[in-house]
Amino acid sequence: MNKIIKIVAVTALMTPALFANTAACKGCHGADFEKKALGKSKVVKDMSKADFIAAMKGYKDGSYGGAMKGMMKGQVAKLDEAAITAIADELKLK
Template sequence: MKKIAIAMLLAGSTLLMADGAAAYAKCIGCHGANGEKAALGKSAIITGQDAAKTVEQLNGYKAGTLNQHGMGGLMKGQVASMDDATIKAVADYIAAMK
């Protein structure tokens, strides 16, 4: 029974990462496939950034209360359609980047 529970947990985390990867696809143009680019030459490199920090930033952009490097308007549009689960999935995906 433990093996089944562990397998289900791993499958769930794999699906979450896949969802994060799919949602991150719209970020690639500015941040790069592995978060290796300074978006539009302005942002920090996000590769491996702490998931909690990413969640906080994305929620700030979505709420319109964050405007780092003058990118608030652009980022608000990028995250407007993301729900909490998608934001968390993207944050976890970014945190796992190498």
């Protein structure tokens, strides 16, 4: 029972953070992730889940991105692999 309570508590604490991350993304990428951020990025909704996850990991370690690499590195710095995957799932990327 204690494990269930802990899992529910952690999930409840993480959920607002995930929504906050996607809300921040929508400012540049559009409400439905249909825009090229600042006219330079790929359209996120057109990416595969694997490509999205690889891009986010690449932004984190500096191995991915062009002109907006520095901005995105800061945006994804606090996201761990589980959060990145959760965002991809929330976006329903295939």
